[in-house]
Amino acid sequence: MKSLNLFIKRLIDLFGSLLGLIIISPILVVLAILIKLTSNGPIFFRQERLGKNGKAFRIIKFRTMVVDAEKIGDGLTLKSENDNRITKIGKILRATSLDELPQLFNVLGGQMSLVGPRPPVTYFPYDGFENYPEWAKKRFIMSPGMTGLTQVTVRNSVSWDDRIIVDNEYIDGFNVWLDIKILFKTVYKLFKSENIYMKTEKKQ
Template identity: 40%
Template sequence: MDNPSLESLPDCAIVADLYADLDPEWERFLAEAAISGRPVYHYKQVWEAETGKVQIEHMSENGFGALVPSFAYQKMKRAIDVVLSVLALPFIIPLMAICAAAIRWDSKGPIFFRQRRMGFRGVEFNVLKLRTMTESHVGDDRDLSITRNDDKRITRVGAVLRRTRVDELPQIFNIMRGEMSWIGPRPEAVSLSQWYEGEIPFYRYRHIVRPGITGWAQVNQGHVADLDEVNEKLQYDFYYIKNLSYWLDLLILIRTIRVVSSGLFCEFTPRFQ
């Protein structure tokens, strides 16, 4: 549009690059649009709302300030995590006991799988899961941290646990220790996290919030297998951090229930241990 004017446009919102060097004519046009009551959006706001992601290449422009989560909300979220964990524990422990018996019957090895993960503020911790693979194939090596379709390492019981996400239930103890949250970016194995930090700009910034059992990336993207997919996953993580709220957490919870009940992302894509 060479000569912007409100009269030539229908009654609608206006999307523009508000950080660009605009001509005075365009600046007056956008100002008049805002004064007249028309919504004026920065195009990146619209892109983020449509995709549920934050573009990493624009991080320096967004500024880290936009990604600093509310301290008050994080405190409240932590309190909610503890209360929900206490309420859920009487139901989860019997279920884990049944799973433990099935694991013991199905294959040799420990009931639980422990792995060093990168956590809140970059502090390492031991994530706890029900073992779903043969004992000789679990560990912290980068290659061993990824499972794929028809992976021979997965046991019969393990396949069921992974498909239903029941193998994640022991992480309730990680939540009670303050290492994790019910909802947040998934914690990666230390070896993987260190690799990603060297390959993807700003990757370490995802540790500004507690990692979760489920997250925005998990309900939108599923599990990832290469750096391009990890880069996209990080965009989802940054969107979650930037828009951290009760409503977003509730939306993730609803989508997680739908994903688990449908078995989505479990049988057709690679998955991290």
């Protein structure tokens, strides 16, 4: 049964990402132009993330911060939308999660899924896949997602270890219907900005 669910999940990913890219292509073009016109630097932000089985891949997002923002100020930590490293258009993109849309290319390419645990950077919260505790490595059994159970529940309001616990709950309870529920909840929460920033933790 799980194998069938995984097969259906991949079909949904393929058709969903392809259809999504076709439908929102005008939006992607407009956002790309706005990013280019309002700040210096590339349109897209690419970063090494840990994917299925801990294998690294390059995630693609719309750039919402100044170039080399991770090397300035608080690094990965974002305390509020008033962080001066966030561009004007970036504030809107982050608040609405529109910066995540280019990840549909990652889904189409098989590095990601529409639904799954969010892929962490290679060096945080643990430095490399091999340094994750065994209980936490379960979250890497499945492909990472554009959205997931954590994103529609606790999002960034709890510590990384607590988020991993929710990710593991998703792994244990996975089925196609759960994915569909998460997708609907994601659409509902799309234009809500609660739990995006934290005072002590680093944003995904």
